[in-house]
Amino acid sequence: MTALDPQTLLTLNVVNLLALAILLPFIMGQKLSSAAQAARRSLIVHSGAWIAVILSELWPTNWWLNISLSTVSMICYSSCNWLLYQALTNWLGERPFRRPLIVLAIVMPIGYFLFFDTYAWRVGWANLLIAIQVAILANATLRPKTRLVGPWRYVLCLCLGSMSVFTLARGVLGFFFEPLYPNFAAPHPINLISLVIANITMVLGSVSVLVAWREEAELQLRDLTVIDPLTGLLNRRGWSEQATPAFSSSLRHQLPLALLALDLDFFKRINDERGHEAGDAALRLFGEVLRQQARTGDVLARMGGEEFCVLLPLTDAEAAKAFEARIRTTLEEAAVARLGFSFSYSAGLTHRSADDRDLEKLQLRADEALYLAKSEGRARLVER
Ligand SMILES: Nc1nc2c(ncn2[C@@H]2O[C@H](COP(=O)(O)OP(=O)(O)OP(=O)(O)O)[C@@H](O)[C@H]2O)c(=O)[nH]1
Structure with missing residues (x-):
């Protein structure tokens, strides 16, 4: 060789x-x-x-x-x-x-x-x-x-x-x-x-x-x-993949858990009066504000259309309300500064109670609270 x-x-x-x-x-x-x-x-x-x-x-x-x-x-x-x-x-x-x-x-x-x-x-x-x-x-x-x-x-x-x-x-x-x-x-x-x-x-x-x-x-x-391409938040499938284990963990360890259902108000008007592009920009901005205010471990999702959900682990009622208030004030300022018009949203807030055995029950309650917020005049938070 x-x-x-x-x-x-x-x-x-x-x-x-x-x-x-x-x-x-x-x-x-x-x-x-x-x-x-x-x-x-x-x-x-x-x-x-x-x-x-x-x-x-x-x-x-x-x-x-x-x-x-x-x-x-x-x-x-x-x-x-x-x-x-x-x-x-x-x-x-x-x-x-x-x-x-x-x-x-x-x-x-x-x-x-x-x-x-x-x-x-x-x-x-x-x-x-x-x-x-x-x-x-x-x-x-x-x-x-x-x-x-x-x-x-x-x-x-x-x-x-x-x-x-x-x-x-x-x-x-x-x-x-x-x-x-x-x-x-x-x-x-x-x-x-x-x-x-x-x-x-x-x-x-x-x-x-x-x-x-x-x-x-x-x-x-x-x-x-699992990701909504417009906002970069989770979509409905991503939500259930991440929110379900977060719920189970809070149940197992008996830790506080809050759920916020959010829906933009009169969104159809934004589309009709300012065009679909402006509507998309508003959705993107809303997603950005949610991300800005969230902590690591929070689960943020766009469930469809102009409907969003946020799951807040280790968060009691006071902290959840403070989170929602921060979103509202940040959105007010950012919308005018970035889009040139303002828009509001309605929110339903609920917390895991001792007899909540699954996430769906919590979601139903948050949706009911959201429905009340809409019927009571919109641009507000209702807690159940
Ligand atoms: N620009 C844009 N519009 C969307 C998107 N998805 C859903 N929409 C629009 O969102 C609007 C939702 O309208 P509605 O369900 O009547 O709700 P709303 O006008 O916000 O009224 P309230 O919820 O009762 O305050 C519809 O016009 C949809 O076409 C999207 O991805 N981009």
């Missing part, structure tokens, strides 16, 4: 990366989320980095083309790491070490260019800084702040973590043991293992990105079935 040759491994890396970068748009389609787009761009720029490395080797070291292409490859490495970080931020929420990564991404190619004449410094500097960048990326796969929590993150973390370690090893080797490691294509075991790991990482990393993208698409599809 012939020995592993770094040049062949390097070429294989580039071919694989290029194939992925070219074929991924066909696999993923053109309509991509910003996270998936950033991940795909990262892959394309990564293949650019390797191509620049291979091309640079065609010219003797210290020729301007060798220096330029090598520096371009470092710029590409920094850029592809930054793009992957952006993809992770979009998928998982704000990630740690954003500023350090930006600084590292900028100073790494600059230092590489300035240290170009001193091999040990150039290789040590670039590999050390790339290793830190990749370690930041590995860390960025952990502790998601969004609903994307799939195991793909751990695969990506493992790939990036091992890449970081081997990149660091290459840097140490280049800096302290220059004769052992005269250039990128030298058949040193660390070099060979790094290239094999790079190959595996690329395949597993791409699979992780595809799975992240699938998880994102699945969540979006699920949202379509």
Whole structure:
């Protein structure tokens, strides 16, 4: 069996990366989320980095083309790491070490260019800084702040973590043991293992990105079935999925629970006099005001038309009335300021009592209170 040759491994890396970068748009389609787009761009720029490395080797070291292409490859490495970080931020929420990564991404190619004449410094500097960048990326796969929590993150973390370690090893080797490691294509075991790991990482990393993208698409599809697209609140189905367990928990632990049924007043008039667009804007604003005033754990839904429901766990009568009063005053100000006209709503409020065994009973009582609020002249709260 012939020995592993770094040049062949390097070429294989580039071919694989290029194939992925070219074929991924066909696999993923053109309509991509910003996270998936950033991940795909990262892959394309990564293949650019390797191509620049291979091309640079065609010219003797210290020729301007060798220096330029090598520096371009470092710029590409920094850029592809930054793009992957952006993809992770979009998928998982704000990630740690954003500023350090930006600084590292900028100073790494600059230092590489300035240290170009001193091999040990150039290789040590670039590999050390790339290793830190990749370690930041590995860390960025952990502790998601969004609903994307799939195991793909751990695969990506493992790939990036091992890449970081081997990149660091290459840097140490280049800096302290220059004769052992005269250039990128030298058949040193660390070099060979790094290239094999790079190959595996690329395949597993791409699979992780595809799975992240699938998880994102699945969540979006699920949202379509439980979220009202106009207001972003839950729809009737989402309401029963979230309000039923909240009710059961309050029943089991004998904790207070309030339910508010809300209905905009004379909404038909808004549509008739100001147009359907104005009606939609009023519904959106109402949803926004509800969200603004709600606490984590409150369940907010648009049940249909101009009818809304809010479930307030751990909320007694006084706190529920204060919540409703805040909605009324905020809406009054916001409607005039944002829409140029005001509108009101009627509300029915009720609380879980000892003999309420299901959510439907509570909802019926809130609806009866709402009906009374309408019949007593609207723009008010009735409690039952
Ligand atoms: N713009 C807009 N209008 C909607 C939407 N869904 C329902 N509507 C309208 O909401 C209006 C509801 O009218 P009604 O049920 O008569 O209620 P109302 O005019 O608010 O009267 P009261 O509830 O008795 O105060 C209808 O004209 C519906 O067409 C929507 O998504 N957008």
